[in-house]
Amino acid sequence: MCSGLWAARAELLARPEPRRIVLLLTDGVPSDTPGAVADTSLRLHKDGIEVAAIGIKEASVQRHWKNHRVIDDPSQLAQAMFHILTTLLTSRRQRAA
Known part of the structure; x- marks a missing residue:
């Protein structure tokens, strides 16, 4: 999972758009350690990239991302994608600390 997030980060940082969003879909528990997933997600957040996740029969997304659906x-x-994107696009973007 971390390698996918790092790849998405590299692609998005090269884009000119002011808002960058990763919508992660997973049907399994990350093979990375929970600490690695948290660290990677924090790095994306600090870079201004928002991450949302959908777990397909997989609830681990609840531990890693505030904006998630199972x-x-x-x-x-x-329906889950619509809900997540609606939530993201109608709420104020949270800035990294």
């Missing part, structure tokens, strides 16, 4: 079936994916 779904039981892939048929719920569209």
Whole structure:
């Protein structure tokens, strides 16, 4: 998971848009240590990149990201994505400390 987040970070930092969002989808527990996932997520946050996650039959996203959804079936994916993106786009962006 961390390698995917680092790759997304590199791509997004090269973009000119003022707002950068990663929507992470996972169906498994990260193979990285929880500390590594937290450190990587904090680095993205400090870089101004917002991370949201959807766990497909996987609740570990609750431990790592404030903006998350857990779904039981892939048929719920569209609704979960809409909910997460609506929440992100209608709320004030949180600045890194």
